[in-house]
Amino acid sequence: MLDTVFKAPRVITVVGESARSIGVKDGTIVAIEPLDADLRAERVIELGDDVVLMPGLVDTHVHINEPGRTEWEGFATATRAAAAGGVTTVIDMPLNSIPATTTVEALEIKRKAADGAVFVDIGFWGGAVPGNLGQLRPLHDAGVFGFKCFLLHSGVDEFQPLSSAELEQYLGTMQDFGALMIVHAENSQAIDRAPAADGERYRRFLASRPRGAENMAIAEVIEAARYTRARVHILHLSSSDALPMLASAKRDGVLITVETCPHYLSFTSEAIPDGATQFKCCPPIRESSNREQLWQGLRDGVIDTIVTDHSPSTPELKRFDIGDFGVAWGGISSLQLGLRAVWSQARTHGFTLTDVAEWMSARTANQAGLTRKGRIALGYDADLCLFAPDEAAVVSAADLEHRHPITPYDGMALAGVVRETWLGGEPIDLTAPPRGRLLRRGDV
Template identity: 55%
Template sequence: MNGSAPDAVAGVPLVLRSRRAVLPDGVRPASVAVAADGTIAAVLPHDAPVPPGAELADLGEDALLPGLVDTHVHVNDPGRSEWEGFWTATRAAAAGGITTLLDMPLNSLPPTTTADHLAVKRDVARGKAHIDVGFWGGAIPGNVRELRPLHEAGVFGFKCFLSPSGVEEFPELDPAGLKDAMAEIASFDGLLIVHAEDPGHLAAAPQKGGPAYADFLASRPRDAENVAVERLVTLAAEHGTRVHVLHVSSDGVLPLLAEARREGVRVTAETCPHFLTLTAEEVPDGATEFKCCPPIREKENQDALWAALADGTLDCVVSDHSPCTADLKTPDFGTAWGGISSLQLGLPAVWTEARRRGHGLADVARWMSEAPARLAGVTGKGAIAPGNDADFAVLAPEETFTVDPARLHHRNQVTAYAGKTLHGVVRSAWLRGERIADHGKPVQRSGRLIERKAD
């Protein structure tokens, strides 16, 4: 057992007990003692005596997971707060078992491309966060000199696009700009996270527009991802830059990632719940709630993504929560805003498919908590272990529910999961030992703004 000496638990105010605690060494019965400062004091045997004066939260057969860490969230606040905001996004996250998120640098006004803009974002988020919130910086044309100040101000890394982002204030990097950004970020051993679609392949693809999903899928071909990632890993090897590939949807990317790692390139990659649980074959024409870029692809492609998660080629699963107002989801796939809202639903969506494919709760916790925290450098999160923050998601794995958009807490209740029956009901979420959500309802705001740990 870990940290089970009597002095490790003397005076703790809270113990959580579960028959299925998801721990770094596997799933087993355990009691988790929470210290007064909100960290985990000890992981004890399930039947360990409760210290005098401590509250016992006996979860029975409900699973105790580490709180999820979602490193890919577009909060859009300030500037486009009618799309989403820190109050609503973090409430939805808490209801879904997410206890930490990192906000993307675009779709807000101003974008997080200077240290001054970061300060504006923090001022808006402070006082609204139900969960812990950190920030990515942005790498855009002309801001290379801003990257080191942003790094020193505590962003977790820098996002760039290789093709148009969809908003004019966050342009893509051309090849020369990408090289300059990679060289600068490598100079302080920062992290570059990349939306990797090649603009030439996108421009060459047929762009019909209209309601047919097949036409939209043809407009975002797999080769656009494959070529972009191939170039990216070549540059990463040249400059020694740490690179993370965002929202992988194409199975053609997978052998490129595997080969780059074998050659020692410092590259990691993620995928998203919608790529793992939804398929092109099921998207109705005109149903632009399913639109995202890169797109949801065919079932055969999805099978390859699951295999890549299983063998470690893909590191983690994060939401890419990218909401908008309902009116921007027009029935035309060519003009509708691209983005899927899934903060509150990611855990049950992934668990539903994972269990069907023979994966366990430990796998889901690794993909959705431990790996994102490790890759982004979010310290004190991602595992139920002594010294970490007492952040937990409590899940009833066998229970099911049908997704009702009216019960979602993000600002605009549009979701590609409407009407789907999912396994895994999130009973509660805990942040530093305080219950922040209970049976799908946020109950307490305890979030803090977090920064990358100083070098």
Template identity: 55%
Template sequence: MPDVQLVLRSTRVVTPEGTRPAAVAVAGGTIDAVLPYDAQVPSSARLEDVGDHAVLPGLVDTHVHVNDPGRTEWEGFWTATRAAAAGGITTIVDMPLNSLLPTTTVENLRVKQEVARTKAHVDVGFWGGALPDNVKDLRPLHDAGVFGFKCFLSPSGVDEFPELDQQQLANSLGEITDFGGLLIVHAEDPHHLTAAPQRNGRRYADFLASRPRDAENSAIENLIAHAKRLNARVHVHVLHLSSSDALPLIAAAKREGVRITVESCPHFLTLTAEEVPDGATEFKCCPPIREAANQDILWAGLADGTIDCIVSDHSPCTTDLKTPDFASAWGGISSLQLGLELAGLTRKGAIEAGRDADFAVLAPEATFTVDPAELFHRNQVTAYAGKTLHGVVRSSWLRGVRIVSDGVLAEPTGRLLERDR
């Protein structure tokens, strides 16, 4: 055994083989071994015994809008990564839009990396963007280490990140297929959205009617058809699924060998349309929070493996953009700190030898009531205000170093990540 600097011990360590009492030995920022609970602690090591608190792998959130540079009044790498660390998230992957400029060229990627380099409290990777006019930039971005490419099939909400039509989608997919990349898709069909009733005002029911399930279902059906046409040579990922109607389509495609995966979000699994007050646009997101019956089926899809992962889709904005009119308010849920593996981060996401020593120490039975003023997000607007949540993060660790202890954060030590080659 090399010189072990840390042994983290708990009666509940979550490993790939299950949860069990264990002692996790850390050397040089890497997990050296997962030992029996009562293993002798090397003389070189410091013992941290967290008792009955659960030790989880540091969480990986692959869907975060940091908005830096350019819209840092909305968020920023300093505040977003502090919030992530406080929530037990030790790695984030930043979305390519809502920053200025978007991550759609290597030059723009380098600007964003330089901005993030000294501000990151957790490790940070980057998605690229697929736009109608940047097919030529996709391979260079891939070679520069982005984890994949995001596109929209309906308007994104920001002018500098336009959506793809079906031919443009096919063009981007063809290019990405050539180098074995990943396309991640905001899947709402624009024709269904245009045909839906569009009403201004405070009524959540009107907003929900403007984003029908059929828009998601149709877009996902088309994505599956594209993936089938490419004979599993490309990986397509559906972002933030809210329509449970699409689950049978996705499950059937997976059984046929189509390379398609899907994520959902905590707000779709915990919040329901029935509880959204009129005018409460902190609940607005696209696709929308749907009915309780829909939520039950999403939970079933998560339990049976049709839904592959849960991500925050943290999409913040300034308070003034959350007007009480659901039609005009900015759409996005702020929840990065409150959520307790898609991108191929092979050193992350498991407590086993050879992985980065990233941990979240959680008191699962403890509860807390969300006070927006105590969040590290730049703008304390959240749909979870006043809610009682279960599970309190006691500490977060990045490569064997404690970066959060009972809400107190250390100085930033996060690294910038590139796709494993």
């Protein structure tokens, strides 16, 4: 007798979309059979053909900010938003919280703050900053999923960037124990030489973060990875100019993967109003032609994954009072909306929900080494999203679950509605106590 059987005319499995019965026992997928299979269970859920049973999303780029800046965002509010958006696993970034996750002690402080407060499963990245080279192996052994570094000022003083020499040194050390380095790739010198970003004109802000700064930094990461043979990952790619050299590096066998974000695939710089600082992020949202090239990068397989880079702040830090892009905090709040935003654009570009699940579930889980996440497959966790792709709804920021009602998607009509999100074989109830687990690398 199984715990639950889903009878679904539309299921996204490893072989694509098909009609299947999915059997769940003790939180694990134990049966994948034809739709009319006689699977016996305590609970049978029959879905209509208007709902697609998808693997829960795995978002590997989320800034939760707790402890230390919990007024920006916290574990409870962020993971509520994740669950409402079909996300069942998040991996939290090591900065914007205080302390930053650059020591084992700081990791345990963060884990203690998250314990009992998360509605979805959560893991943690470690930080690679000047002076903590000796902390990398202890953090790895303590269960972080890899390490993040910046190549320019991060925006917070407690998380300093690595120099070119330090990047190579740190990658050489990580290669010894197989750790992954994820990189915010923008060149500080190129940005220092760019025009200032002050004022309410979005065009001025865009000019202050030129494509060349991103391209130069990515080239540096590629060559450092080529020399050290370490694994690297490029965060939030916004410059389509970098796609040819990334494709070349992959052909050469450099161990590099690439992500982009829903906002780079949804918005265009030409349509951003002056003073609309809810659109500010770094690197910036670029031109419409650039957006189309990013979609081509996904089609070609140069870009591997899509993640939200949910990076919230208080309304005051967005400086809506003056609309000045030079002083406003740079970050997009979108954790609850990633699936819908990507699907809205993907369907118009000729992609399917199978493609979306590959980018936002299977490959993100692979990148982090989450061997039981991101797929509807035998032996995997029964983390599921019930998604109605042909429905649509207008976004109201006030109705979102993250801490502050700020998002550039406010007022947009997005395709798809998340009907339910299941974690470990049970539906997530946002009115009940949280039951998400704290994950360590190697445990999953």
